[in-house]
Each structure stands twice: as structure tokens, then as C-alpha cells.
Amino acid sequence: MMKPPVSYTNPILPGFYPDPSITRAGDDFYLVNSSFEYFPGVPIFHSRDLIHWEQIGHVLDRPSQLDLRDRLSSDGIYAPTIRYHDGVFYMITTDVRGIGNFYVTATDPAGPWSDPIPIPYGGIDPSLFFDEDGKVYVTAQQGADYDSHAIQYEIDIATGQALSEPVVIWRGDGGPWTEGPHLYKIRGMYYIMTASGGTAKDHREIIGRGPGPYGPFELYAEPILTHRNIEHPIQYLGHADLIEDPNGDWWAVFLGVRLVGSGYSVLGRETFLAPVTWNEDGWPMIDNNEGLVQLQMSIPRVPGAGVGAEAGAEVLSLAERDDFDGDSLSPAWTFLRNPAEGSWSLDERPGWLSLRGQAAGLNDVAPVAFVGRRQQRVQAEWSTLVQFKGIQHGEEAGLCARRDEAAHYEVYLTRDEGQNKVVARLTVRGETRIAVIVPVFTDHVHLKIRSDERAYTLYYSLDGRHWTELASESALALSPEDYVRKMCFTGVVVGLYAAGNGAPCSAPACFDWFKIR
Numbered sequence: 075m076m077k078p079p080v081s082y083t084n085p086i087l088p089g090f091y092p093d094p095s096i097t098r099a100g101d102d103f104y105l106v107n108s109s110f111e112y113f114p115g116v117p118i119f120h121s122r123d124l125i126h127w128e129q130i131g132h133v134l135d136r137p138s139q140l141d142l143r144d145r146l147s148s149d150g151i152y153a154p155t156i157r158y159h160d161g162v163f164y165m166i167t168t169d170v171r172g173i174g175n176f177y178v179t180a181t182d183p184a185g186p187w188s189d190p191i192p193i194p195y196g197g198i199d200p201s202l203f204f205d206e207d208g209k210v211y212v213t214a215q216q217g218a219d220y221d222s223h224a225i226q227y228e229i230d231i232a233t234g235q236a237l238s239e240p241v242v243i244w245r246g247d248g249g250p251w252t253e254g255p256h257l258y259k260i261r262g263m264y265y266i267m268t269a270s271g272g273t274a275k276d277h278r279e280i281i282g283r284g285p286g287p288y289g290p291f292e293l294y295a296e297p298i299l300t301h302r303n304i305e306h307p308i309q310y311l312g313h314a315d316l317i318e319d320p321n322g323d324w325w326a327v328f329l330g331v332r333l334v335g336s337g338y339s340v341l342g343r344e345t346f347l348a349p350v351t352w353n354e355d356g357w358p359m360i361d362n363n364e365g366l367v368q369l370q371m372s373i374p375r376v377p378g379a380g381v382g383a384e385a386g387a388e389v390l391s392l393a394e395r396d397d398f399d400g401d402s403l404s405p406a407w408t409f410l411r412n413p414a415e416g417s418w419s420l421d422e423r424p425g426w427l428s429l430r431g432q433a434a435g436l437n438d439v440a441p442v443a444f445v446g447r448r449q450q451r452v453q454a455e456w457s458t459l460v461q462f463k464g465i466q467h468g469e470e471a472g473l474c475a476r477r478d479e480a481a482h483y484e485v486y487l488t489r490d491e492g493q494n495k496v497v498a499r500l501t502v503r504g505e506t507r508i509a510v511i512v513p514v515f516t517d518h519v520h521l522k523i524r525s526d527e528r529a530y531t532l533y534y535s536l537d538g539r540h541w542t543e544l545a546s547e548s549a550l551a552l553s554p555e556d557y558v559r560k561m562c563f564t565g566v567v568v569g570l571y572a573a574g575n576g577a578p579c580s581a582p583a584c585f586d587w588f589k590i591r
Contacts, residue, residue, distance in 0.1 A: 079372045082125040084308070085330065085344035089450035090565030091117070092273075092343035093153040093254065094327040095201075095315045097163070101378065103317065104183045105327060106133060106156045106165060107345065110564050111478075112408040115140045115151045116165060118183060122378035124325055124347055129405045130184040133165045138189050139178065142411040143441050145171055147478035148563045153199040153254055153313070160204075163187075164231075166212070168198045175200045175214065177234065191234040195227055203257040203287065204231075211287055213243070213266070215253040222246070224255040224268060226288060243289050246270045247280045247297075254313045257287060261356065266291050267298075269312040273343065273563070276302050277312035279328065281358065299328060299348075299360040299367075306365055309333050310343065316350060316358065319377040324350035326360050330367070334452060334527045338553035340477075341449055342565020349373055395589045398427040403445070408567065410444040410476070417443045423584050426461075431469055431572030431579035437479050437506065446476065446569020447590065452549075453526050455591040456568045459538065461518035464581035465489045470497070471572035471583030473521040475530050477552045478562055480504040484571070485521045485532040485544060487514075487583075496521075498532045498544035502551040503558045509545035523568060525549060 087094070093108040103124055109115045114132030121127045134140040134151065142150050154167035165187065166177035176190035177200075193200065196214025203211045210231040217223050224244035228237040246252030249270040258265045266289070267281045278300035282291035301311050314328035329343040348367045350358045361367045396404065398420055409418075414432050422428040427445075434440035447456075462471050465487065472486025485498050496519055498509040512534065520535040531546040554562040572583040 077375070079374060080376050081370065081372050082347070082376075084346045084367065084369050084371060085332075086125060086127060086327075086347045087119070087345035088341065089344060089448035090342040090567065091345045091448070092329045092563065093313050094329065094345040095153075095155045096317045096327045097156045097158045098317055098319070099158045099163070099183075101320055104156055104158070104163070105345070106154045108151055108153055108563070109408070110150045110152070111142055111145050111147045111411055112150070112564075112567070113140065113142055113410075113412050114408070115142075116154050116167065117405065118156070120183070123376045124319070125376060131405050133178060133180075133185070133187050135185065135187075137412055139187070140169065140412070141172065144439065145411060146439055146560065148561060155199075155201040155256065155315070157202045157204065164202055166193075166200045166202050168196075168200065170198065175212075177202065193229060193234045194236050195240040196225060199254045201256045203259075205259065205287060209287075211257060213255045213257045215255060216240075216242075219250045222250060222252045224252060224266065226257070241288060244268065244282060244291055247293060249276065249278075256315055258316060263356065264289070264291075265358075267314065267316065269314070270297075271302070271312070273312065273329070274310055277310045278302055279312045279314045279360070283357075294357050297362050298358060299326065300363060301330075301361070301365070301367070303363045304365060307332060307369060308346065308367055311346070311361070311367065314360070321375065321377055323375070323377070324352070324358065326350050326358075328360075332369075335550065338550050338555040339452075340525070340549050340552050340566045341452065342554055343563070347371075395587055397425065397587045398585070399425055406447055407445050408448070410446070410569075411441050413443065413445070414441045417441070418445060419582070422582060426584040426586050427570065427588075428582040428584050429471065429570060429572040430582045431471065431574040433574055433577050435573040435575050436474060436476065436482050436484065436571065437501065439479060442571065443573065444474065444476070444569055444571040446474070446567040447588075449475070449525070449566040449568055455522065455524045457520065457522040457589045458570060459518065459520050459586040460487055460570075460583055461586070462487050462581070462583040463517055465494065465517060465583075466580050468575050469573070469579045470575065472570075473523055473568070474571050475523050475525070475552060475566055475568045477554070477564065477566055480558060480560075481552050481556070483523070483530050483532060483545075483547055483552070485523065485534060486571075487517075487519050496534045496544070500545060500547045502547065503556070509547075512542075512544070
């Protein structure tokens with residue numbers, strides 16, 4: 075009797091989870107993503123079936139591994155690669171504007187991971203390859219735009235020391251931004267796979283193969299993954315990584331974007347999964363403008379039979395409430411840069427999240443008392459109850475939908491002229507304006523942000539039942555596509571924050587819960 079096909083939903087990681095890389099240890103799969111200016115860095119996920127993923131932590135979770143305090147938005151951690159070899163996990167990445175290329179190691183992927191081991195060469199997107207003869211190679215992007223290419227060199231994996239000079243091994247298909255290189259040995263041949271075309275409408279994945287780790291590599295004439303020439307709800311496909319499962323089936327994880335409206339997405343680049351087939355000439359095929367990568371997928375089988383893969387369930391809990399009753403935050407939470415010492419606590423007021431505002435505010439490139447969750451659906455709602463006892467003039471605390479310093483919307487409680495006030499504030503393309511100010515005679519208020527394809531709308535309530543709409547502003551303005559001066563590689567993160575606006579707050583703001591609908 076034939077088994078029914080397995081269905082699953084793409085993306086497997088919805089929201090701002092770009093540049094996926096995957097590895098396997100036995101029957102277990104592990105996946106990592108870029109994190110840019112957010113801390114801890116490099117979220118790491120575990121799965122047994124490639125469809126249902128659980129975040130087990132972050133790879134870079136302490137300041138000795140990652141210092142983002144002065145890092146611009148969309149700088150920081152780019153394009154990690156995760157590999158497993160001989161009982162050890164390796165994660166290699168780039169700290170842009172920081173220490174550059176480095177890797178860390180762990181025997182348990184949930185951590186702890188080592189302090190960084192720097193490596194000497196490469197621009198961004200380094201990858202590791204462990205060959206059968208014991209040699210270890212770094213393959214990395216170098217150059218910019220149409221001069222972008224892949225270099226490679228051998229390293230001592232114990233120290234990071236280069237054992238050879240870097241050699242240019244791959245110049246792609248003639249398009250700009252040949253990046254995200256990965257080297258594989260499959261069925262006796264060496265394959266080099268990279269993205270090309272930039273991470274937008276021309277994005278594609280290309281591949282070459284050769285007889286040795288340095289090639290020479292023959293370019294396959296067409297992209298093996300792209301939607302650049304078709305109308306499709308998923309666009310920008312590329313930056314892929316390949317994995318073989320215990321059944322001998324091959325898969326690809328890669329980034330894509332679900333565009334809405336006039337061609338934008340506040341969710342940013344998300345992680346997708348598709349099966350890989352091999353043509354009669356031995357080339358891996360995923361989807362070259364054929365529309366095979368869909369939001370709803372049907373496939374013959376997945377690894378880890380009996381794990382519930384046929385249900386097509388959501389990857390993560392997208393509707394939830396956090397009451398801050400535990401002794402630690404869920405790994406789904408992320409801070410904006412390294413949080414200042416003493417700027418947050420779950421112990422100061424048990425059952426509440428306490429945030430002590432720093433001198434920096436949401437327009438500043440500095441540590442800000444902000445902790446948030448990635449937006450995972452276009453239509454969504456976030457709410458909280460904040461209490462700010464002892465609030466002083468100019469201090470504020472509230473709820474914020476953030477893209478970067480140049481684009482964010484917040485509704486917050488502040489104090490001005492001896493009066494507590496609820497304020498809705500909008501920052502669009504670097505210009506900030508106050509939309510509404512409402513005096514209130516209380517130090518605790520309910521706050522809410524609601525989003526759809528067109529707009530984000532800000533609300534407040536004194537009792538949590540009767541809500542007043544304060545302001546509404548364009549969703550497009552929070553999308554990565556609407557950047558002005560600096561490219562944006564992230565999606566919207568919605569979170570709780572406090573700010574002293576020139577000096578640390580004299581008292582903490584306390585949040586009783588955070589609810590996502």
C-alpha cells in the first residue's frame with residue numbers, strides 16, 4: 075500500500091530568518107540564520123523531519139563572542155554556515171564592521187559555543203568544507219558587485235591559521251554579487267554553489283562542479299533555483315544550502331520573500347524548504363522559474379517518519395502570550411544590540427519584565443533597552459500592559475514596531491509638564507513626528523499595535539477592553555524595500571522598550587505580559 079504524500083507549509087521559518095544554513099548529525103538536523111544587529115546572534119533550530127523546527131538557543135550569546143554596541147542596523151552578523159564533523163559542530167560567519175570572519179565550535183549545538191576563532195581572509199559569507207583526506211577549506215565571498223567572486227584556502231581547524239594562500243576559484247555566472255558560497259563533495263565530484271544577482275528580484279542560486287576542491291569548476295548553464303522570470307507569491311529565492319537526509323533524499327533550505335501590495339514585505343527574507351532532484355547528468359535541480367517552490371508543498375516523504383509531518387502545522391507558535399513567569403526569556407526574543415548591564419530583568423519584579431531605559435532612544439545607534447519578537451505574519455496584533463512607577467520628565471516606555479533607526483512606529487507612556495501622557499510617534503525615512511498626545515491620570519496603560527498589508531495602527535486602553543485608535547501609518551515604510559540611505563536586510567521586529575532620552579531612567583518600566591495574535 076502506497077503511503078499518502080506529506081504536505082507542509084512554506085516558509086518553514088516565517089519572518090526575518092534569512093540566509094539559512096543546515097547540517098545533520100545522525101537523525102538530527104540543525105539550522106542557523108543571519109541576525110545582523112540583534113543579540114544574541116545566530117538563532118539555531120533543531121528538527122527531526124526538516125519541517126517542524128524548535129529554536130534551541132543562539133550560537134553567539136555572550137559579549138565575548140559578539141559586541142554589537144556601536145553596530146549600524148543591517149551590519150553585524152551576516153550569513154552563517156553550520157557544519158558537523160567528527161563529533162563537533164562548527165559555525166562560521168562574518169561580524170561586519172567588527173572582527174570580520176571567524177568560527178566557533180561546540181559539542182552540543184544548544185551550547186555553550188566557544189569564543190571566536192578568527193580567520194585571515196575573505197569578505198563575507200565564509201563556509202567550511204571538511205574533505206575526506208582530512209583537509210579543511212574556507213570558501214568565502216570576496217569583492218563587490220560585478221567583481222564579486224569566491225576565494226578558497228586551507229586552514230588548521232584547531233587554530234584558524236591559514237595553511238595556504240587564498241585562490242580565486244569561482245566567478246559565478248557574470249551577474250553581480252556572487253556570494254554565499256558552499257563547497258560539497260557528492261558522488262565523487264566537487265560542487266560549488268553560490269547565490270548571484272543580489273538579494274532582490276534577480277536573486278538566483280547557481281552551481282558548478284569539478285574534479286577537485288579548487289576545480290576547475292564547470293558552470294551549469296541555468297540557475298538551479300530562482301523565480302526571477304515568473305509571477306509568483308514567493309520571490310527573491312536564493313542563498314541556498316544542501317543537505318542529504320538519512321533516507322538518501324536531498325533537500326535545500328534557502329531564503330525567499332512573500333511580497334504584498336506593490337511589491338514589498340515587512341516580514342523580510344524567510345527560510346524555505348524544497349526537495350532536490352538530480353538530473354541524468356548529475357546536477358541538482360530545485361526550481362528554475364518552474365514554480366515548484368510553493369507556499370503549500372506536497373512531497374513523497376520526509377525523514378523522521380511518525381513525527382507528525384503530515385499535519386502541515388505551523389513551524390512556530392505564531393499566536394501566543396508570554397506572562398514573563400519563568401526565570402529566562404524564550405529564545406524567540408531578541409535584543410537590539412547587546413543589552414546594557416542591568417537594563418532588563420525578570421527578577422526585579424517577579425512575573426513582569428522590567429526594562430530600565432538607557433540614554434539612547436530608538437533613533438540612536440547605541441544599546442537601547444529594547445527586546446522584541448520577529449513579525450511572522452502580515453496580519454497580526456501585539457499588545458502589552460506597561461506600568462511605569464516613578465516615571466520622570468522625558469522618560470518613556472512602550473510598544474514598538476521596528477525596522478531600523480530610520481523606520482519605526484511606537485506607542486508609549488511618558489511624562490511631560492508634570493503629566494503622564496500616552497503618545498503615538500512615527501518615524502518614516504528618518505523623519506520623526508508625533509502623531510497624537512493623550513494625557514492620562516495613571517502610571518499603567520494597555521498598548522496595542524495591529525498590522526495588515528497596508529498599515530500599522532497604534533492603540534491604547536486604560537482597562538484592556540475599550541481601545542482608542544491613535545494613529546495609522548504605511549506598512550510599506552517599514553519594509554526593507556523602502557530604505558533611503560542604507561540597504562536594509564532585516565524584517566520588522568515588534569517589541570517592548572524603555573528610553574531615558576539623554577540619561578538612564580531613574581526607575582524601571584515593567585511589562586506584565588506580551589501577547590501576539
